[in-house]
Amino acid sequence: MRSLNIILLSSAFNGLTQRAWLDLRQAGHSPSVVLFTDEAAVCEQIENSGADLVICPFLKDRVPHALWSNPQRPVVIIHPGIVGDRGASALDWAIMRELPSWGVTALQAVEEMDAGPVWATCEFNLPAGLRKSELYNGRVSDAAIRCIREVVEKFIDGFVPVPLDYTDPKVRGCLQPNMKQDDRTFSWHDCSRFIKRCIDAADGQPGVLASLAGGQYYVYDAHLDQRTGIPGEILAVHDDAVLVATGDHSLWIGSLRRKPQPGEETFKRPARHVLAGQLADVPVLDWSIANAPFNDEAYQPIRYRESGRVGELTLEFYNGAMSTEQCQRMVEALRWAKSRDTQVLLVKGGRGSFSNGVHLNVIQAAEDPGAEAWANIQAIDDVCAELLSARQLVVSGVTGNAGAGGVMLALAADIVFARADIVLNPHYKSMGLYGSEYWTYSLPRAVGPAMAEQLTQACLPVSAAQALQLGMVQEIGPRCPDEFSLWLLQRANSVLTDPTYAAVRERKLRVDHELIRQCRESELQEMQEDMLYNRNQFAEKCRNFVYKRKTCCTPARLVEDWARVREAELAG
Structure with a gap:
């Protein structure tokens, strides 16, 4: 050809x-x-x-x-x-x-x-x-x-x-x-499955406009639940989601966007953040991994199970964004999972993106975006630190696309398995950031210093097949999400004895914790300049991303x- x-x-x-x-x-x-x-x-x-x-x-x-x-x-x-x-x-x-x-x-x-x-x-x-x-x-x-x-x-x-x-x-x-809001509309008196279908069909953009807590909001990220109450009433809060009663059961709503006033722009945020002033009397339900690790709740952004010698921790954050609070929950979950009598810790994504790093929408919404960005980067660094210090052999299951700190979070594992045909963006520069998440340790460890420099400076996507050739990924599994989950668990159970990973198991015994500490320290010194002092226009780039500003030209790269x-x- x-x-x-x-x-x-x-x-x-x-x-x-x-x-x-x-x-x-x-x-x-x-x-x-x-x-x-x-x-x-x-x-x-x-x-x-x-x-x-x-x-x-x-x-x-x-x-x-x-x-x-x-x-x-x-x-x-x-x-x-x-x-x-x-x-x-x-x-x-x-x-x-x-x-x-x-x-x-x-x-x-x-x-x-x-x-x-x-x-x-x-x-x-x-x-x-x-x-x-x-x-x-x-x-x-x-x-x-x-x-x-x-x-x-x-x-x-x-x-x-x-x-x-x-x-x-x-x-x-x-x-x-073209589907209009009138075509998408629902009543909270409708059944949960119908409402969820309306929200699913508007996922991403434009969302479905609905009345909630006395206001008008576009709703996103719906999950079925069996609890009941007065339709439209907020029954509970869990993590960042609110539970809303419907005509038969209820739905967890993970994200909201307030209907803007004329001339105003609004953007998606975690539902609990948007409704913060109206949830004082709403019960908070807690089935965090540390408190209730093996529960059967339908909605679990972080969930855990065990299979043989493998502890499997699944993180499913909407659009792959990880806020400061979400990272803190992840740290608690990892510490609990690391305390279990398992030999492999499998950290995998859910249905959407694996991870895209810090939560830019939450950062933009903060009273002091720079301070929130600084807190967020340290919190996601703490997640990576838990992976790097685990007694167990750590396996990342990259179930979907990943970008920036999300790629580096995956690379903090000892072994990385990826679903076929995912896309990775192992760089930060286009967002005006130096980068953290221990990338100066994990990326050179995987691909060598020269290639690490090239990947982070070129700001170009990498396919799963390329990532395998470069050494960022050790194996590629099936494209079908369900098949990949089964394959992933089987491979995680085998890595303790597979001769392919003998060198990885040996390397695990010789980790240079001082070097890891130094990498984090030097990265955060650079990130302080970017996030707190806006050295490379991170504040403007974050704002443009959140408000979906159209680019003025095609990037030269x-x-x-x-x-x-x-x-x-x-x-x-």
């Missing part, structure tokens, strides 16, 4: 765009990214690049006429819907209607949105109970990558895409309206030389 120069035109360099970028590079192509800023700039960048093909993995904006009308260089949209499906709310409707299957379609951009001829399609089963982000980052992402591969192969072979024909009985999709050369030639 010949190598292509491919533009990835995207609204953001999100998880799917990163995965497409990595996959195309692995296949020998040269993808260059263009982030959609304004129409004129985007057209100029792409027209001057000399690209063979434009693929849009994640595009919220309409493709400009000047781009899609060029017959020599197709623009292919990756749409998260089956053939014939059109509209911006494809996944929302699929979840709301509890469809048994769904798909992704690659179609050529034309004047009418999502109505172009079809290049490729891939369908999949749609299990009940998935929230939108979980569906998007899992089955949709997998299908999208298969479609992108097929598009590239067909383009090289001179394929002509098939016009969309609604008279064909195999075309089951249709034009769907994402633009390939071939895409610059043509532009320079034309300018000259």
Whole structure:
């Protein structure tokens, strides 16, 4: 297969765009990214690049006429819907209607949105109970990558895409309206499962607007519970979530965003933080690992079980963000787990991201964001310290994508196992941070000093396969989350006797605790400059991230030389 120069035109360099970028590079192509800023700039960048093909993995904006009308260089949209499906709310409707299957379609951009001829399609089963982000980052992402591969192969072979024909009985999709809040609305008198489905379908953005505690809030991160009460009443608080009674049972709500006043901007925060002044008389339920380690509560952001010689600690924090308080709970859980008579401590993620490090939304909401960031980084360092000092052999199970301190938290383990096709971002620099979480110890230990420097300075994503080659990951398990969990537990049970890990077990006996202490101290000296004195504009970058400010240009690190050369030639 010949190598292509491919533009990835995207609204953001999100998880799917990163995965497409990595996959195309692995296949020998040269993808260059263009982030959609304004129409004129985007057209100029792409027209001057000399690209063979434009693929849009994640595009919220309409493709400009000047781009899609060029017959020599197709623009292919990756749409998260089956053939014939059109509209911006494809996944929302699929979840709301509890469809048994769904798909992704690659179609050529034309004047009418999502109505172009079809290049490729891939369908999949749609299990009940998935929230939108979980569906998007899992089955949709997998299908999208298969479609992108097929598009590239067909383009090289001179394929002509098939016009969309609604008279064909195999075309089951249709034009769907953009889902509005009226389509998402529920009453707390409705049953829990219906309410959860409404919230799941709006996960990430835009959330579902609901009345709660006398105010109007967008609700996110719902979990079923069997307790009962007066519908709409807050029954309890646990960790950062509030328990709200419904028509039959109740739901834990993990995150809220207050409905903004005209001209105001608000953002998601842990529910307990948002409602802090209204929870004085609400019972606080505590089934932390140290107090109730083997309970059967449905909602457990940190949970523990044992299997043979393995203690398995699962952390499931919404969007992979770990606030100061969440890190403190994790430290308590780890200390309890380390006291158990086990020989392996398996630390794994849940359904979403494994971890993305400190909680930027909680930091931004604080009265003194710099002070909260400083507290948060020390708290997550404490989590890593517990892993580095464990008597047990520590195994990380990286179940989902991870970034910044979340990657380094995984690397604090003795052995790292990753789920296939996850994406890691082992860097901090783009957020204006030097980084901590003992990265100056754990990353060089895994990949060597030179590669550690390269990874943290390049600010580029790394695939699971690359991480394996580099030494960041020791084994890759199945892509299916359920299969990976089973595989992970089996592998964790075997690492004590597997000759592959004899050197790791030996290394465990010779840990240099003084070096580890020095690494933390020097990292925090640097982070003090970043978080408390804003040396590299962390405060502004945190604010832009939280408020989802659109980038003004595509970062230079994402633009390939071939895409610059043509532009320079034309300018000259």
